[in-house]
Amino acid sequence: MKRKWYHLLIFLGVVGAYIGLLSCGKSKEIVDVSTVLLERGQHIIYGSYQGEAIEWRVLDKKGDEVLLISEYGLDAQPYDTSGKKRVLWKDSTIRKWLNDDFYNSAFSEEERENIVLSSSEGFEEYNGPVYLTSEKPYAHLERETEDKLFFLSYTELVAYFAKDPCGGYYSDHYGHSEILCYPTEYAKQNLKPLYKTDTCGWWLCNPQFDTGDGVSDEVEIISAFGEWSVASMMDTRQYAVRPAMWVTWQNDMQVIDEK
Numbered sequence: 001m002k003r004k005w006y007h008l009l010i011f012l013g014v015v016g017a018y019i020g021l022l023s024c025g026k027s028k029e030i031v032d033v034s035t036v037l038l039e040r041g042q043h044i045i046y047g048s049y050q051g052e053a054i055e056w057r058v059l060d061k062k063g064d065e066v067l068l069i070s071e072y073g074l075d076a077q078p079y080d081t082s083g084k085k086r087v088l089w090k091d092s093t094i095r096k097w098l099n100d101d102f103y104n105s106a107f108s109e110e111e112r113e114n115i116v117l118s119s120s121e122g123f124e125e126y127n128g129p130v131y132l133t134s135e136k137p138y139a140h141l142e143r144e145t146e147d148k149l150f151f152l153s154y155t156e157l158v159a160y161f162a163k164d165p166c167g168g169y170y171s172d173h174y175g176h177s178e179i180l181c182y183p184t185e186y187a188k189q190n191l192k193p194l195y196k197t198d199t200c201g202w203w204l205c206n207p208q209f210d211t212g213d214g215v216s217d218e219v220e221i222i223s224a225f226g227e228w229s230v231a232s233m234m235d236t237r238q239y240a241v242r243p244a245m246w247v248t249w250q251n252d253m254q255v256i257d258e259k
Contacts, residue, residue: 034061036249040160043256046247047107049074050186054106055256059160065116065246067160069152073183073200073240075102076190079219081235086217089205090145098149098243112148116246119146122155130209140220141206149243151205154220154228156244175226183240192237199224202242207233 038044038058046068047054056068079094080087089095103112122142130139140154152160161178183191183200191200201224208230210216218230221239231239 035064036061045254049106069244073187075241076237078235114248115148118246123159126155126158180226197224201239
């Protein structure tokens with residue numbers, strides 16, 4: 001009799017484990033597996049701007065959505081034209097321009113339907129405290145808005161691009177080829193670059209935390225030499241527009257074959 005109970009318990013244990021494995025596998029698939037057959041670093045064509053097709057680089061994916069950033073600097077627009085000394089991304093005129101003028105001119109009605117309204121809390125592990133005595137506040141600000149089109153924050157830049165040799169920070173003492181940007185022909189006509197070089201600087205989304213030292217009045221940028229830096233918020237066309245966006249993947253989207 002004991003032997004029968006022993007075999008029954010083994011049988012029930014095996015069945016329970018099998019069901020558990022099935023349920024775990026199903027849950028993991030829903031959470032972790034993307035349905036998009038693209039990898040980070042691949043390129044697609046989506047929309048057009050000023051007569052040129054827009055090439056995008058895949059930065060991330062989740063479910064049926066992909067995060068894209070334009071491969072080239074598409075235009076030269078000032079960060080803000082209000083004349084204010086300090087402006088956050090949420091109030092900047094470039095944010096309004098991206099989600100209105102650019103959004104409506106660069107994409108067809110069908111393409112606009114696939115662009116996802118998204119927000120981001122950034123990546124805390126790639127941020128740094130303003131003061132040595134505490135973890136917060138952090139030096140690099142995040143977007144904290146919902147947008148169709150946006151600029152990357154500093155922590156998104158570090159998370160999505162190759163990390164630099166300085167421990168995860170794009171130091172202004174080093175250049176990084178991974179974040180170099182080249183302007184389109186249209187952008188070249190509008191850019192007023194600081195240096196004579198084929199590459200161009202490009203805007204990130206925010207100034208730094210306001211410590212009252214004046215540095216926070218400048219917006220974070222990537223220079224034409226692939227360095228992280230900050231730049232004045234004045235009405236300048238010295239830096240390029242390199243938008244990012246989340247889109248719902250469609251099977252008919254044009255993927256650029258790798259050479």
